[in-house]
Amino acid sequence: MPQGEIVRVRYAPSPTGAPHIGNTHTALFIWLFARHSGGRFIVRIEDTDRERYVPGSLETILEGLRWLGLDWDEGPEVGGPKGPYFQSQRLKIYQQFARHLVETGHAYYCYCSQERLEEMRREQAARKEPPGYDRRCRNLTSKERGEFESQGIVPVVRLKVPLEGKTAFHDLIHGTVTFDNRTLDDMVLLKSDGYPTYHLAVVVDDHLMEITHIMRGDEWVPSVPRHILLYQALGWEPPKFVHLPMLLGPDRSKLAKRHGAASVLGYKANGYLPEAVLNFLAIVGWAYDDKTEIFTRDELIQRFSIQGIGHTPAIFSQEKMDWMNGYYIRQLSIEELARRAMPFLAQAGLIDDKTDVAYLHRVMPLVQERIKKLTEVAGLIDFLFLEKISYDPALLIGKEMDRSATTRALESSLVLLKAQDSFDAVALEAALRPLAGQLGLTPGQLFGTIRVAISGKTVAPPLFESLAVLGRDRMLKRLAQALELTKTLR
């Protein structure tokens, strides 16, 4: 990259399904590099495989990027000076370069049928030879070509890879990597349906779009020598290469759908905060120093560097992701937490448009430090929204208590609270705590029984705060209900 030239990097997803967290990880690193260097972040859609195309996946990919705030300067929806940004709309360009390569002797037409190629590979496997095209069509005479053409066979275009020598390239993360040309076969550049393969399309587009750094996952390293050969054949200068560490599943294999909630949008649906996902993704495969791991988006942009990127593939740790999400939830203001939790509460049927936001603001402090995901809110505080709660009456009887002790506890609490005139948490605790001793119970026993009576749960937010939010009427009603229920116990 000449001095002063602006960084241009691209994220080039294929619309073949929902974007998983591995792709997103790559996108984030590319975006961070672009923003850090004041360059351009380009999104290019590599839709050259018509068979694997999944309708709707483009929208999902873009939504995932938007959710994380990875804005793009050129690409779908925004356009740009080097478009179109869909490879399916650039077919003529690839065909033209493919033809050019054939004319200049760097590529050739291949008429081999897929059946023959498959059989060839089977035989190679049987003979324990490395698989690869046997170059049967590499030196066809024009007469032979004419015969195939007259049979109506539509050829593919293959690159004429040098039979010997070595091809090397320099990667900003891995250093110099060298390949022996003998291990490379004559790959297809243009398929018989007129679509380019990845190899042709990526080289042509990266050049035409003036990409300065090719950033992508490590799984692409083995294809670089072929691309270098293509650059040479086309007389172009290759950009810089930056191969990013891959994300692995818990079984250490390349992260894929079968590893569970691998889709970014899945994280959104499961109650993760975009800033937490962004932060977490950034610190796997990249480190700033020996201790910092919480970064705001601006800090990430400011501190990101290729030097800090690791060489090793990394296992995506769901546990740590969850911890970080919980951490970010705890940093939210009550108002913000309420705003973010609302869709999940609505989904659980606990709130609707008419729900009082001020009430939500009173509820949120009860859950803020107890959840790791927004999806957990509803289960913790449903009793504060539901008209009626149901639970197993046996839960009312606490540790080392019996039915009569439970009944007495509920009766006494009811009497005491009926006479109570102040219903904030502090006053309620001051009133109820002494009651335990009077009943010959530990505070834990008494509070446990009341907890179940008002929430239907043995694990719930703090009792007095919960009572305060519930309010006098509802708490008395629930205690009375619980008292009724004790009659069903033996």
Next chain:
RNA sequence: GGCGCAUUCGUCUAGCGGCCUAGGACACCUCCCUCUCAAGGAGGAGAUCACCGGUUCGAAUCCGGUAUGCGCUACCA
């Protein structure tokens, strides 16, 4: 099978020749706080730096080999 990349606590990582008797974080354990659950605080356990050679006064750090893992090996990306 061939080629390529990689190898520091279970996991994510710091380390780029002496500061390392290897630091941080998650998870785990103990204690404190405490009405349950959390959160928080204080501790703890956990890595002979894959292995074997070499270079060097000195190596987790440099070099070579071995092993292991992963990736690629399609008219998929």
